[in-house]
Amino acid sequence: MSSTKKIFTADFIRKGMVLTLAIGLITMGGLLYSSTTAATWRSLRMIHPKNICLMLGIVVLSWLVEALRVKTIAHLLDERIGFFPLLRINLASIFSGNITPLYSGTLPTQVYLLHRQGLSLGKASAIVTIRLSFTSLLVAIGGPVLLFLFRGLNGIGLAGLAGFIKYILLLALAFAALLLLLLLRPSKGEFLIKRFFSFKIVRRIFRSKADHFCRKLLTEGEEFRSCLGTLFREKTIPVLFVFFLTFCSWLTTLLIAPTVMMAFGVHVQDKIFRILLLECVIQFFLSFVPIPGGSGVAELGFFSIFAIYLPKHLQAISVTLWRLLSYHLNTLVGGLCFLRLFTKQGKQ
Numbered sequence: 001m002s003s004t005k006k007i008f009t010a011d012f013i014r015k016g017m018v019l020t021l022a023i024g025l026i027t028m029g030g031l032l033y034s035s036t037t038a039a040t041w042r043s044l045r046m047i048h049p050k051n052i053c054l055m056l057g058i059v060v061l062s063w064l065v066e067a068l069r070v071k072t073i074a075h076l077l078d079e080r081i082g083f084f085p086l087l088r089i090n091l092a093s094i095f096s097g098n099i100t101p102l103y104s105g106t107l108p109t110q111v112y113l114l115h116r117q118g119l120s121l122g123k124a125s126a127i128v129t130i131r132l133s134f135t136s137l138l139v140a141i142g143g144p145v146l147l148f149l150f151r152g153l154n155g156i157g158l159a160g161l162a163g164f165i166k167y168i169l170l171l172a173l174a175f176a177a178l179l180l181l182l183l184l185r186p187s188k189g190e191f192l193i194k195r196f197f198s199f200k201i202v203r204r205i206f207r208s209k210a211d212h213f214c215r216k217l218l219t220e221g222e223e224f225r226s227c228l229g230t231l232f233r234e235k236t237i238p239v240l241f242v243f244f245l246t247f248c249s250w251l252t253t254l255l256i257a258p259t260v261m262m263a264f265g266v267h268v269q270d271k272i273f274r275i276l277l278l279e280c281v282i283q284f285f286l287s288f289v290p291i292p293g294g295s296g297v298a299e300l301g302f303f304s305i306f307a308i309y310l311p312k313h314l315q316a317i318s319v320t321l322w323r324l325l326s327y328h329l330n331t332l333v334g335g336l337c338f339l340r341l342f343t344k345q346g347k348q
Contacts, residue, residue, distance in 0.1 A: 017099050017331075023295040024323065031303055031316040039313040043264055051263035058259050059325050062252035066090050069245035073130050076238050079123055081114075088337045089113040095334030098327065101290045107132065113341055134246045190218055253326065254279045257305065260321045264314050271309065278305050293327055 067087040074081050089110060097106030107128055114124035196202060197214040206213055254276050261268045261275075268275060282301040286294040299319055306318045 013099060020099060020292045020295045020331075023291060024293070024299060024327075027296045027299040028316070028320055028323065031299065031319060035312050035316040037313045040317050043314055044317060046265075047263050051259075055256065055259050055263060055321070055325055058252060058255050059329055062249065062256075063087060063091060065245060065249045065252055069242060069249055070127065070131060072238060072242050072245060073127050073134075074119075076130070076235055076242070077123055077126055079119055079127070081117055081119075085117060088341060089117070091330070091334040092338040092341050093334070094330050095338045098293045098331045098334070101292055102287075109338075116341075130242075134242055135249075138243075138246050138250065193217055251276075254283075256326045257302065257322050260318050260325070261306070261309060263321075264310070264318065266310055266314070268309055275305065275309070278308075293331075298327070299323060 064087070067083060067090050070086050070090060071081060071083055074086075092113060093106045093110040096109040097103035099105065110128050110131075111121070111124045114127060115121055119127070193214060197206075197210050203210045257279055258268050258272055258275050279302075282298075282305065286298055286301065289297045291297065302322055303315060303319045306315045306322075310318055
């Protein structure tokens with residue numbers, strides 16, 4: 001795993017952070033300039049300390065839930081790891097993911113640090129793969145289904161994007177259906193994948209790597225199905241608990257935005273479900289943004305949410321608070337854990 005340490009050099013980390021911060025600050029600066037008034041600062045001063053504690057509490061709760069999720073997955077594989085070491089490993093992994101395109105740094109960091117805890121590379125990779133698989137299953141299946149149920153999008157303020165989202169939705173639903181087919185009817189799923197990669201236009205796009213991608217997709221699908229099937233047969237209750245924790249992990253993250261709104265005295269309790277649904281839409285699109293942390297796109301996307309429910313003078317400042325809590329605080333605390341863990345390993 002020495003390659004992981006080589007990847008995360010000081011220069012690499014610095015470039016990732018500079019790029020993310022530069023894009024984020026430029027975007028937020030423009031939004032603040034366009035909608036900040038004297039009333040904005042008055043509202044900011046009126047935030048009650050209990051609301052600040054609530055916002056921070058939601059963020060900390062998201063960390064704790066995710067650590068418990070990984071600990072439960074490790075328990076499924078008969079590995080015993082302390083809760084707080086896992087918490088630090090998760091936070092360090094969040095940091096490396098936040099400063100790399102498409103959160104690509106998360107997985108190698110988590111595998112490396114779990115391995116340093118005494119796990120074999122196979123077990124560490126299995127824990128991370130299962131964690132990612134449960135998350136992907138929730139997003140790939142749950143996200144498109146929710147979008148389909150609210151496909152009109154008028155009720156959540158995205159009617160203007162309905163034409164564009166329709167095509168994305170069709171692709172997402174097709175992917176979700178294929179994923180379910182691979183899990184429930186593997187032979188039919190494999191047939192469709194092979195058929196897909198046999199099309200001329202697909203082979204023209206992937207060229208010589210088409211067969212490689214096809215084999216890789218089939219192999220990973222079979223490994224995941226086999227692993228999940230074994231776990232379901234032998235440890236049904238813990239597996240269902242992992243699904244529950246995966247849902248809770250997403251929910252705590254999504255609750256940050258409504259909590260920010262309520263901190264300004266805006267009553268959104270009767271609109272919580274619609275706000276969470278709209279956040280799912282934005283987060284679904286952010287997963288395809290190659291910029292580290294989705295900087296720029298994330299701020300603009302959530303600005304569109306706040307613009308629906310908040311007066312103009314609170315929109316940009318609310319996005320700023322949301323971004324500080326959901327991204328920059330994670331990156332700061334995760335960065336401290338990252339430095340501590342890698343510095344500690346370097347001294348050994």
